[in-house]
Amino acid sequence: MPAKTEIQIIDEGHAIAIALPNGTKQRFHAVWLRDNAWDETTRAPGNSQRLITLGDIPVDTRISAAEFEAGMLHLTFQPENRTIIYDPNWLAGHGYDGNQSKASGWTAPDIKTWDAGLNASIPIGDFGAVSRSQEALRDWLYGVRRYGFGKLTGGPVESGALFKVAELFGYIRETNYGKHFEVRTEVNPSNLAYTGLGLQAHTDNPYRDPVPTLQILYCLENSAQGGENMVVDGFRAAERLREENPRGFELLTRYCANFEYSGSAGVCLRSRRPMIELAPDGELVGIRFNNRSTAAITDVPYEDMADYYAAYRRLGEIIDDTSMEVTFKLAPGESFIVDNTRVLHARKGYSGAGSRWLQGCYADKDGLLSTLSAIELQDRKAA
Template sequence: MHSFKSIKIIDSGKSIILQRNNDTSVRYHSTWLRDNALDPKTRDVNNRQRLITLSDIPINISIQSAKLDKTGTNIFLTFLPEKKDVSFSANWLEAHAYDIKQHNEKGWIASDFKTWGNDMLNHIPSADYKNAKSDKTLLLQWLKSLYCYGFAKMTGGKIESGALIQIADLFGYVRETNYGKWFEVRSEINATNLAYTNLGLQAHTDNPYRDPVPTIQILYCLENSVFGGDTTVVDGFNAALRLKDENPDYFNLLSKYCARFEYKGKAGVHLQSRRPMIELSPDGELITIRFNNRSTAPITDVAYEDMINYYKAYRAFSDIINDPTLAVNFKLNPGECFVVDNTRVLHARTAYSGEGTRWLQGCYVDKDGLLSKISAISEK
């Protein structure tokens, strides 16, 4: 429970400053406070969506009065020229504070993400499907782990075609692509994708040639009696941060310039995208890794004078991704699946023999469903 011990109007009514009990302070602007008012004339009481536009807020808005209740847990404001009364709880204001130290270096990651290497092998987040489906607390724990680490396993599923959709239904909605609602991962003659062969695959993210890229991927095992065909996952954020630590110039090149990705499959399918291998938000947050040697098209957006160093950076990043100390290796059994955040975690496969059968099915789910489910369960 948060509370404040004093409130003061500053900047001629354009802002307020609140003093905390530990003698630190936090400021808010009048326009921001009015725009985020929680009263029923500003926000719909059912869906909490805003009922006004920014143009409805007077450009000369100011705060006439600002008061705290006796406990310091609620503040009460009056705005001019509307003469509108608005209240906020200390908890809400603290949860949405923006008068804080901002990140000022490239490549920071969200505080609730945890990076990992091969030490993750003995701590892979995992849950039994039936238990997770019936126990919301267990499901929430599994979903939070998937978000935090970008990777999790689920066991105890049905051994039947299409069972992976039941995993997707736990937290979101399947994103259908040209591969269908789900796709088969097993050897094919004249395969349209190298994933549909028995060749080994370097650690990669899926479908970087799409824009937007699929965000969550499920790979579900139905048969796996071959020699080889083991699964590997690599934390791409960990790899990118290591590159940044070892050679900041290389990190800057891969985040500054766009690579190009392309896929031509069956007739009528030609997918292309232009995005950096290491994508940062405008304020420098590391948000997406796109790495797929098979689908990288000719890179044409790098300046001539930087191209040699760009390829050096590309090679260095590839070498880090291939480092066994960053990889978690395991073999899937029928009825098991692994789920990855495809914007962060790369996956690979070792080659396998022609004897026996390896049959996986895969699908994509949008990440917003995962985040929505976490929030919805947490609020209950």
């Protein structure tokens, strides 16, 4: 544990410099430390929610004393004249000193982009195992978080079984298509998904705001010729575009496209979002790509429209590149889930012979991530 001499009060008490257990040296502002206190008057013991607002913290908050005692950091704040205890390990995991700006289009550490080479390492879980074992569920959800999709095998062959998949981690998101939708050939379909035509890899419902963040497709019958499912990592496609054409990448992140759906009576959905979406710090956070639902793009200036369309075309070519796709054919009782903000899905055309019946539904990624994080937190506490 760092010695007392390794803490320094700086900037007239408005910050400290400290050597932390992970070997890093970090500076922390006094107001940040006070706002992130974990004492019982700042955070509710039961749920850890903050009990005070920033307005309750004096504007001229500063540190008048800092020392280690029994392995914990004790800081005295003025003008409150309060001493609050901090865990140095928590500070080590939440340091912000030295954060450097990152290249536009960076991805979070728990994201792994991929192409066709992933075929041998698709995240696969057994329905029975993930239903009974928290460890098996954790491993499968981890794969979905890391790669943006995953398969389940060995599920029941019964209508509505896809709801049991969603219940593993969260809840169904109901839309105008209902709690679930049938994917099988129809006469006069309201959506091309209900035909035997092949479909370009796409994200679903880009005309919604927010889009459904997860999609589940569950197989009940599949004796038709063809109809293989395909998935493409939209984040990897965006990375390839950025590597080949930085200006094109920038145009698709800077300008919004328009998406629209009005294929059912009483429904007219519209959204305006970039095809490649970045957070303010440049993190790659979303892909919206669906040729069937793209409306007239009007937010791009005349001077940039030709280059925008060239980038749009190239992104589509990358997505269509067979070296990008992972392909598989579902058997009855098998299903797969995709992160609809990242992974594009498609299917190859299939013939009228035999039968092909899948059911689909939407869910929300926050439920999946919450379930996974709660299991991981429990594992850490048990270690």
